Amino acid sequence: MSLKSKIYGYSSVLFAVLLIAVNLSVYIVFERMSINNEIKRIEGEAESIVKGVRQSAGSIPPDDLLRAYAPLDGMLRIVNEDGTSSAPVTAESGEQLSKLSYTYESEKRSEYLQIGKIGYVWVSLPVIWPDGEVVNVQVTESIAETERGLSVLRTVLVAVTIIALIPAIISSRILANRMTRPIQQMTRTMGDIQSSGQFKRLPLDAKSKDELNTMGQTFNRMMDLLESNFERQERFVSDASHELKTPLTIIESYASLLQRRGKERPEVFDEAVEAILSESIRMREMTEQLLLLAKQPEQWNVQLERVDINRLVQDSTRAFREAYHREVICHDAGHIWAISDESKLKQLLFILLDNARKYSEEQIEVYVKTHHQESWIQIVDTGIGMSEADLAKVFDRFYRVDPARTRGSGESGSGLGLSLAKDLAGAVGARIELTSTEGVGTTATIILPSSVQRGSLS
Numbered sequence: 001m002s003l004k005s006k007i008y009g010y011s012s013v014l015f016a017v018l019l020i021a022v023n024l025s026v027y028i029v030f031e032r033m034s035i036n037n038e039i040k041r042i043e044g045e046a047e048s049i050v051k052g053v054r055q056s057a058g059s060i061p062p063d064d065l066l067r068a069y070a071p072l073d074g075m076l077r078i079v080n081e082d083g084t085s086s087a088p089v090t091a092e093s094g095e096q097l098s099k100l101s102y103t104y105e106s107e108k109r110s111e112y113l114q115i116g117k118i119g120y121v122w123v124s125l126p127v128i129w130p131d132g133e134v135v136n137v138q139v140t141e142s143i144a145e146t147e148r149g150l151s152v153l154r155t156v157l158v159a160v161t162i163i164a165l166i167p168a169i170i171s172s173r174i175l176a177n178r179m180t181r182p183i184q185q186m187t188r189t190m191g192d193i194q195s196s197g198q199f200k201r202l203p204l205d206a207k208s209k210d211e212l213n214t215m216g217q218t219f220n221r222m223m224d225l226l227e228s229n230f231e232r233q234e235r236f237v238s239d240a241s242h243e244l245k246t247p248l249t250i251i252e253s254y255a256s257l258l259q260r261r262g263k264e265r266p267e268v269f270d271e272a273v274e275a276i277l278s279e280s281i282r283m284r285e286m287t288e289q290l291l292l293l294a295k296q297p298e299q300w301n302v303q304l305e306r307v308d309i310n311r312l313v314q315d316s317t318r319a320f321r322e323a324y325h326r327e328v329i330c331h332d333a334g335h336i337w338a339i340s341d342e343s344k345l346k347q348l349l350f351i352l353l354d355n356a357r358k359y360s361e362e363q364i365e366v367y368v369k370t371h372h373q374e375s376w377i378q379i380v381d382t383g384i385g386m387s388e389a390d391l392a393k394v395f396d397r398f399y400r401v402d403p404a405r406t407r408g409s410g411e412s413g414s415g416l417g418l419s420l421a422k423d424l425a426g427a428v429g430a431r432i433e434l435t436s437t438e439g440v441g442t443t444a445t446i447i448l449p450s451s452v453q454r455g456s457l458s
Helices: 001-056 063-069 146-198 211-243 247-260 267-296 310-324 342-358 417-427
Strands: 074-079 109-115 116-130 134-142 305-306 326-330 337-339 362-373 374-381 431-437 440-445
Touching: 001 063, 001 109, 001 116, 001 134, 001 146, 063 074, 116 146, 146 211, 247 267, 305 310, 305 342, 310 326, 310 337, 310 342, 310 362, 310 374, 337 342, 337 362, 337 374, 342 362, 342 374, 342 417, 342 440, 417 431
Parallel strands: 326 362
Antiparallel strands: 074 134, 109 116, 116 134, 305 337, 362 374, 374 440, 431 440
């Protein structure tokens, strides 16, 4: 059974059950109230009959007395204490009443009787007769009019139930269609995605705020994430196949050269080993950067915490200085605090320091300062610098400045570093600004969020 059929069937049945239960309750309550009112009315009539019979009992013969007070559609009977009874007085249509069994009742009693298809109320009242004997005056009276009213009420309630079920069934159908429409759209969209291989989104009503609209928004966000992951995967495969081809070709060429001439010519051996080692290191770094860029930023496990920026910069520049044997001067600025991810921020700093190392030969200077309640880390080099055209593109993947303008060693990098730096900055809530002048140098600035405090470590 489909979801639409389940919603339609369950809602229709539930509404029908509720409607029948309500109408049945209304009828039962009204029926009980009507019968209780009739019992009270007939009890009042019986008390009036008793009063009249006692006043006239000595002057009028019993049979005539009973006929005078007998109800029009019922029976009046007097039952003696010994269980005997006078002849009952009944209406013309009440012959069956006279055949009813009777007993002496010592207390007042009343009850509802069903004789044939007609309802009656029976009331028994004890009375002290003028001669001192205690007798029962028993009155039985039809409540056919009340039952006819109840019959009309039953008919009306049944008709109302049937009539009300029609719009209920229609509304259940509309409700089922409305609730399953987004699911059907989602199913069709997923079928289209499967058949076409293209990522599609659900059309949503911007004004709707219900759970179905939320489900549609969640589906669209999931499609955005899947499409982004797919694009990153495709880009990774394309970039890896394109960029790793060059170092692998160089390694293969030098390995072949070693095989042919390495044993006889030591200078060829040294050159080949150095080239293979250099390209292997570059390929490893490129692979790590490609793998990191292939991940979504939310998969980087960013953990924001309070970080002493100045201490982090001091430690990072010291490690960089020892690793590359380059002069890096870090200007101490005291404790400057910011909310960031320490490991990601350190990785970002290393990328910018490495970029300065590759495109300059002089010392590198690092400044830590606060500016307008922001924390700045500036890496300044006096290298070749960049033109305005290069500056606008350096954050693009695999973009590299003109190789002819690199520093003397010829080391130019993969063109992935600044692209990765941009993603890392976005992940930790920072931003990067570059300023550069050709032939003068470049300044890279990491600007951290405004939640920065300066002071002593607490």
